[in-house]
Amino acid sequence: MRYFANTIATPVPFVRSAAIAALLGATMLATPLTGAWAQSPAPKTVAATETKGETVEQRITTLHASLNITPAEETQWNGVAQAMRENAAAMDKLVATKRTTPPQNMTAVQDLQSYQQFAQAHVDGLKNLTAAFSTLYDAMPDAQKKVADQVFQTSGHGPAASKS
DSSP: OHHHHHHOOOOOHHHHHHHHHHHHTGGGOOHHHHHHHHOOOOOOOTTTTOHHHHHHHHHHHHHHHHTTGGGGGGGHHHHHHHHHHHHHHHHHOOOOOOOTOGGGGGGGHHHHHHHHHHHHHHHHHHHHHHHHHHHHHHHSSSSHHHHHHHHTTTTTHHHHHHHH
């Protein structure tokens, strides 16, 4: 069971998905499970919306600026921002639920089921975010799409990132 707990706690299998999630707010979905199962009597609250000290609102602001969102695109952008907030809230709720059972009290099957729940939340969040982002992306002029493509390529996934 320890092997699976370490695998879950280590973000290595999620490097590519975490990179995009960190940029777009989905990484809140990739919070290591050990943070959810803090074992001290007064556990530090680790919000799923925090990645490297950045909140979902900060990521929304950063991405808005990076993508050069225009006033005409604000309606579509608001859908992306809302998806990011919803994903953060869903993961925060799952993390809070999982805090009630320390990993040492879980069976191997329960550990795998927990891992599956986090992975499913990650997939659901990416679907939600992708749908909202696709609407925004489709409304962008070609030059701005190239900016968006570059933002994603340099965020830790895509061909540019895999060459490093």
